[in-house]
Amino acid sequence: MAKAPKTIDEYLSRLTADKRRTLQAIREAVAAAAPGGEECISYQVPAFRFNGRVTAWFAAATNYCSFFPGAHPIVAHAAALARYETAKGTVRFPVDRPLPATLVKKLVRTRIAELAAKAPAKSKPAKPAKPAKPAKPAKPAKPAKPAKPAKPAKAKPRTAAKKTRA
Numbered sequence: 001m002a003k004a005p006k007t008i009d010e011y012l013s014r015l016t017a018d019k020r021r022t023l024q025a026i027r028e029a030v031a032a033a034a035p036g037g038e039e040c041i042s043y044q045v046p047a048f049r050f051n052g053r054v055t056a057w058f059a060a061a062t063n064y065c066s067f068f069p070g071a072h073p074i075v076a077h078a079a080a081l082a083r084y085e086t087a088k089g090t091v092r093f094p095v096d097r098p099l100p101a102t103l104v105k106k107l108v109r110t111r112i113a114e115l116a117a118k119a120p121a122k123s124k125p126a127k128p129a130k131p132a133k134p135a136k137p138a139k140p141a142k143p144a145k146p147a148k149p150a151k152p153a154k155a156k157p158r159t160a161a162k163k164t165r166a
Contacts (some may be wrong), residue, residue, distance in 0.1 A: 002014070004041070004044045005041055005044065006041060007039070007041065007058045008027060008039050008041070009028035009042065010045040011046050011071070012024060012027075012044065012046070012055065015060050018095050019060040019065060019095055019097070022060075022065050022095050023034070023046070023059075023060060023065060024056055025098055025101065026047065026058045026065075026067055026099065026104055027039075027046065027058070027100070029099075029101040029105055029108075030048050030056050030058070030104060030105075030108050031048070031057075032101070032105060033104065033105035033106075033108035033109050033112075033116055034048055034050045034055055034108055034109075034112060036050070037050040037055065038050070040054070042054050042057060043057065044057065045057050046059070047129070048108075050115070051069060051115070051129040052120070052135070053115050055069070055070075055108060055111045055112055056068060056069045056070075056107070056108055057068075060095075061092075061134055063094075064085075064093060064094055064095065065092070065093055065094075065095055065146075066090055066091065066092050066093075066100055067090075067091045067104065067107070068089055068090050068091075068109040069089070069110070069111045070089050070114065071088045071089045071109050072108075072110065072114045073106075073107040073108075073110040073111045073114070074086050074088070074089065074090075074091065075105070076110050076123045077106055077107060078146065080106070082104055091107075133152060156162065
């Protein structure tokens with residue numbers, strides 16, 4: 001079994017030329033839509049991380065390629081994705097009919113906006129720490145029980161050897 005890829009280039013190098021070309025176009029479109037995004041491998045497939053959060057993944061399968069921008073972007077752009085097979089968070093497309101770069105960029109920008117809206121406000125004050133409970137006093141140790149005297153071993157009676165018939 002092959003080792004999991006460590007980089008997107010390593011992942012792409014294992015693919016056929018047509019799949020590599022298709023996913024390279026997706027890679028370039030995602031990078032253009034998320035300047036400052038960081039390439040990474042997540043769940044053993046290529047991904048882009050933006051502001052510490054994974055924004056999109058892409059992968060090749062036997063008969064198709066997939067782009068994973070999350071559920072919200074797919075719902076938001078359902079009309080533009082009507083000609084593609086979609087599922088929650090996934091867009092599947094044939095290798096010879098890749099997603100247009102403009103559509104990929106829209107999906108990524110929508111995902112970035114979604115993550116920015118979900119990001120917790122950094123200006124929240126920290127909750128005050130609860131006062132520590134006083135320690136309970138230790139229980140005194142129980143005195144050890146006296147050891148029982150050992151019982152003498154019983155001698156087993158010897159039995160006579162059985163006679164065997166000849």
